[in-house]
């Protein structure tokens with residue numbers, strides 16, 4: 606059994622991952638400043654004797670050093686981040702402060718405390734290049750880096766790679782597609798599903814941005830959070846020392862998502878169709894062949910099933 610330190614572990618994805626490590630019998634320490642995470646996300650494990658919670662900001666090096674010294678992690682899973690693309694454009698210094706300087710604190714302590722295995726969370730969507738026809742984004746494409754968020758996540762990947770040889774740790778870079786599931790809150794552009802679901806439940810109209818060549822709206826690759834947890838568990842056991850996409854390879858339009866939500870939530874709430882939004886990435890879908898080949902990960906939960914699980918979690 607290992608000691609796993611999860612940064613951002615009180616957030617949507619990190620809390621599911623922390624729970625899974627506890628379920629597998631590991632010791633878990635969550636480091637989170639609760640800026641967008643919530644202690645209630647950890648209610649299933651907060652009283653477990655193998656679980657510890659530290660409320661701190663990853664930019665506070667001394668506090669982090671004490672946590673590393675006390676907990677002595679074997680594995681670090683770095684989920685804490687500034688995660689909003691629009692915020693990164695409005696405040697690139699804040700984005701860099703959290704996503705680069707916060708990460709560099711973590712990396713320096715990984716070296717100092719001789720952590721053996723690191724999981725770094727990046728973004729497949731933000732690091733894509735524009736796709737054409739039936740193309741899917743591959744880890745080998747050079748990203749077009751259209752936002753400060755994309756730049757800091759890409760920089761983070763490279764810091765992790767460079768210091769792995771200097772400090773001697775193994776690592777995996779998880780390039781997440783768009784993740785959805787229980788505990789996700791309706792903030793930022795990753796939150797389309799909670800926004801649509803919230804509107805449907807409250808009988809409010811949602812808004813669909815369309816393009817002349819894409820009348821059903823933008824497309825994305827949506828992965829259920831339980832599948833993301835499985836990818837983390839596999840990569841914890843078998844680090845791959847490279848970036849891997851964590852996506853389904855299925856490109857789905859916003860209108861298809863909305864119609865699936867209507868079916869699952871038994872609603873006929875109409876959607877308001879409007880014109881384009883400036884700066885939208887129109888199409889995004891990730892090839893998931895590399896992670897399948899390297900560790901055998903295949904997503905199991907398709908959209909309707911994932912939405913049913915989400916609905917049950919809300920009852």
Ligand SMILES: NC(=O)c1ccc[n+]([C@@H]2O[C@H](COP(=O)([O-])OP(=O)(O)OC[C@H]3O[C@@H](n4cnc5c(N)ncnc54)[C@H](O)[C@@H]3O)[C@@H](O)[C@H]2O)c1
Nearest residue numbers: 613615616617618638639640641642662663685686781784
């Ligand atoms: N949700 C998605 O679809 C998606 C897609 C691609 C990548 N990601 C990445 O996954 C990770 C988790 O995202 P999420 O959707 O669970 O978001 P989230 O906001 O629920 O989780 C982020 C957590 O990090 C914590 N945090 C933020 N800044 C911190 C700081 N300075 N110090 C300590 N803790 C801090 C927050 O309180 C929160 O608990 C992020 O790195 C994000 O960039 C998410």
